[in-house]
Amino acid sequence: xxxxxxxxxxxxxxxxxxxxxxxxxxxxxxxxxxxxxxxxxxxxxxxxxxxxxxxxxxxxxxxxxxxxxxxxxxxxxxxxxxxxxxxxxxxxxxxxxxxxxxxxxxxxxxxxxxxxxxxxxxxxxxxxxxxxxxxxxxxxxxxxxxxxxxxxxxxxxxxxxxxxxxxxxxxxxxxxxxxxxxxxxxxxxxxxxxxxxxxxxxxxxxxxxxxxxxxxxxxxxxxxxxxxxxxxxxxxxxxxxxxxxxxxxxxxxxxxxxxxxxxxxxxxxxxxxxxxxxxxxxxxxxxxxxxxxxxxxxxxxxxxxxxxxxxxxxxxxxxxxxxxxxxxxxxxxxxxxxxxxxxxxxxxxxxxxxxxxxxxxxxxxxxxxxxxxxxxxxxxxxxxxxxxxxxxxxxxxxxxxxxxxxxxxxxxxxxxxxxxxxxxxxxxxxxxxxxxxxxxxxxxxxxxxxxxxxxxxxxxxxxxxxxxxxxxxxxxxxxxxxxxxxxxxxxxxx
Amino acid sequence: xxxxxxxxxxxxxxxxxxxxxxxxxxxxxxxxxxxxxxxxxxxxxxxxxxxxxxxxxxxxxxxxxxxxxxxxxxxxxxxxxxxxxxxxxxxxxxxxxxxxxxxxxxxxxxxxxxxxxxxxxxxxxxxxxxxxxxxxxxxx
Numbered sequence: 001x002x003x004x005x006x007x008x009x010x011x012x013x014x015x016x017x018x019x020x021x022x023x024x025x026x027x028x029x030x031x032x033x034x035x036x037x038x039x040x041x042x043x044x045x046x047x048x049x050x051x052x053x054x055x056x057x058x059x060x061x062x063x064x065x066x067x068x069x070x071x072x073x074x075x076x077x078x079x080x081x082x083x084x085x086x087x088x089x090x091x092x093x094x095x096x097x098x099x100x101x102x103x104x105x106x107x108x109x110x111x112x113x114x115x116x117x118x119x120x121x122x123x124x125x126x127x128x129x130x131x132x133x134x135x136x137x138x139x140x141x142x143x144x145x146x147x148x149x150x151x152x153x154x155x156x157x158x159x160x161x162x163x164x165x166x167x168x169x170x171x172x173x174x175x176x177x178x179x180x181x182x183x184x185x186x187x188x189x190x191x192x193x194x195x196x197x198x199x200x201x202x203x204x205x206x207x208x209x210x211x212x213x214x215x216x217x218x219x220x221x222x223x224x225x226x227x228x229x230x231x232x233x234x235x236x237x238x239x240x241x242x243x244x245x246x247x248x249x250x251x252x253x254x255x256x257x258x259x260x261x262x263x264x265x266x267x268x269x270x271x272x273x274x275x276x277x278x279x280x281x282x283x284x285x286x287x288x289x290x291x292x293x294x295x296x297x298x299x300x301x302x303x304x305x306x307x308x309x310x311x312x313x314x315x316x317x318x319x320x321x322x323x324x325x326x327x328x329x330x331x332x333x334x335x336x337x338x339x340x341x342x343x344x345x346x347x348x349x350x351x352x353x354x355x356x357x358x359x360x361x362x363x364x365x366x367x368x369x370x371x372x373x374x375x376x377x378x379x380x381x382x383x384x385x386x387x388x389x390x391x392x393x394x395x396x397x398x399x400x401x402x403x404x405x406x407x408x409x410x411x412x413x414x415x416x417x418x419x420x421x422x423x424x425x426x427x428x429x430x431x432x433x434x435x436x437x438x439x440x441x442x443x444x445x446x447x448x449x450x451x452x453x454x455x456x457x458x459x460x461x462x463x464x465x466x467x468x469x470x471x472x473x474x475x476x477x478x479x480x481x482x483x484x485x486x487x488x489x490x491x492x493x494x
Numbered sequence: 495x496x497x498x499x500x501x502x503x504x505x506x507x508x509x510x511x512x513x514x515x516x517x518x519x520x521x522x523x524x525x526x527x528x529x530x531x532x533x534x535x536x537x538x539x540x541x542x543x544x545x546x547x548x549x550x551x552x553x554x555x556x557x558x559x560x561x562x563x564x565x566x567x568x569x570x571x572x573x574x575x576x577x578x579x580x581x582x583x584x585x586x587x588x589x590x591x592x593x594x595x596x597x598x599x600x601x602x603x604x605x606x607x608x609x610x611x612x613x614x615x616x617x618x619x620x621x622x623x624x625x626x627x628x629x630x631x632x633x634x
Contacts, residue, residue: 003580006587014574020567062588072587 005057005074008121011040016114026105033110037090044083051079056490066492067191073127076477081124084332088247088339089117091452096240098448116142120248130187146241158236165229169219176212190491193263202268210265210272221253224282234302239346247339262481277317281408283310288415291422295357297345308334315396323399324478330392340377340456347449362435371431382420388464506548513541531612535619565621573614
């Protein structure tokens with residue numbers, strides 16, 4: 001079927017439109033959202049299979065041949081990220097049923113969630129740099145609404161900051177695309193790559209553009225000097241929205257950095273890669289400092305996002321096969337586990353009514369299921385061997401040592417320890433100790449909220465245990481990244 | 495207040511139709527000359543805004559008993575389905591088709607599915623603009 005790779009974008013888009021008409025009936029909205037999320041998950045698994053069998057899939061939208069029209073390209077990296085997105089999306093939608101509240105649900109909540117998924121999946125699938133910008137905007141618009149929906153004071157304040165930062169970075173994105181267009185004269189990513197490769201020497205202006213792109217995507221993806229907006233903004237929205245943001249939004253920035261750096265700027269690995277390396281290491285340090293500094297469970301997990309971004313980009317900056325493999329393993333693991341952790345602390349906050357770690361303890365006595373799920377999520381995050389975070393970090397660090405980057409690799413090793421400390425702090429102080437009495441605001445059985453979390457954790461445990469099964473897919477993804485010729489070949493020649 | 499608006503109201507009534515006709519003109523011009531769904535939609539909402547200025551919210555709601563949020567939905571649906579129609583024929587997404595037809599009254603004309611997509615854009619623009627203006631106008 002020609003249009004297979006469009007479906008993961010089309011299904012949530014159509015769903016979002018249909019949900020506009022169903023605004024009054026919450027039950028119908030829930031049913032439609034879940035059905036579409038399930039369907040989308042099945043479709044995206046089919047795409048992964050298709051890509052693994054038949055190589056990179058592409059569509060020339062509107063039947064216009066490749067460099068002239070918009071091309072949608074699904075290589076293994078984007079197919080895997082789309083699958084992960086749909087899994088996280090399904091879990092977040094399920095979790096929202098018992099958590100988000102009817103007032104928000106009636107105000108187009110599920111519709112916006114679907115638009116968010118459209119933006120994220122579109123950004124992963126597109127093969128055109130300006131189309132990437134458009135999908136970024138789709139994603140960001142939806143995230144503005146999700147952030148402010150409900151209209152509490154903190155949400156209003158933080159969405160103003162978030163909006164300002166993202167409007168500026170979007171303007172920078174357009175400027176960078178304009179610069180790039182004036183140099184290479186095309187917007188199709190494969191052709192940009194081809195044209196840059198055909199230049200005799202790597203001109204300085206391209207290094208400038210590389211740094212501009214790094215600033216733009218770094219602002220979306222929260223790397224070191226540009227992460228300042230994230231801790232506040234992610235603190236404001238309700239938990240399912242926070243999970244969606246934490247799992248998906250920053251990762252789109254990371255994906256874009258991987259894509260542009262491996263496709264456009266790989267000829268000259270001097271300055272821009274060096275810069276990325278330094279920023280990645282500082283990002284790790286900043287994230288770790290934040291996560292051990294706070295006693296607020298939301299803040300702890302939020303700073304762990306920043307750490308993970310640093311680790312992934314560290315692998316990207318090495319630009320070897322090993323380190324890329326590690327980065328991609330870690331990227332997918334991190335999307336899953338961040339969603340799970342946010343949803344878990346959401347349950348904790350629901351039970352205790354506070355996010356201050358010093359206010360509660362002894363949860364394990366009454367909520368053993370919750371406690372052990374959290375435990376598994378926590379040690380996966382830190383990268384304890386049988387679980388999902390291990391292999392990615394192992395390969396990233398191995399890649400680092402191979403490239404003789406001792407300091408950075410040691411910092412990442414030590415950061416794992418501190419990440420483990422930060423999440424175990426929640427476990428030790430929150431779950432162990434003397435049980436306290438909590439006044440529950442609403443009578444919500446925590447088991448129903450736990451189901452989607454267990455879904456994600458199960459996927460993540462499978463991901464960690466069955467590395468042998470996953471590895472061929474990841475290495476196929478890395479092959480395309482390391483050899484951009486495969487990508488160009490698939491898009492332009494036919 | 496109301497009594498002093500006679501001139502404005504009369505002019506608005508006439509201008510409304512002129513503006514709407516101009517908007518329709520712009521909409522259908524889009525393929526060959528400057529114009530299209532976006533500017534057509536904006537000009538249409540300008541006409542409605544003129545009515546809102548001359549009369550009050552309630553009167554306009556009585557003249558146009560439409561929920562503009564639904565207009566957004568319908569517009570999006572038309573645009574998406576036009577694009578998705580390609581799937582049925584197993585050609586790449588967003589592939590448009592056109593042909594020449596002998597129509598009554600206007601003679602030979604080309605009909606293009608891109609116009610349907612433009613109609614979607616038009617409706618979304620009208621819906622979004624009016625929703626923004628109405629909800630700002632209604633909030634105290």
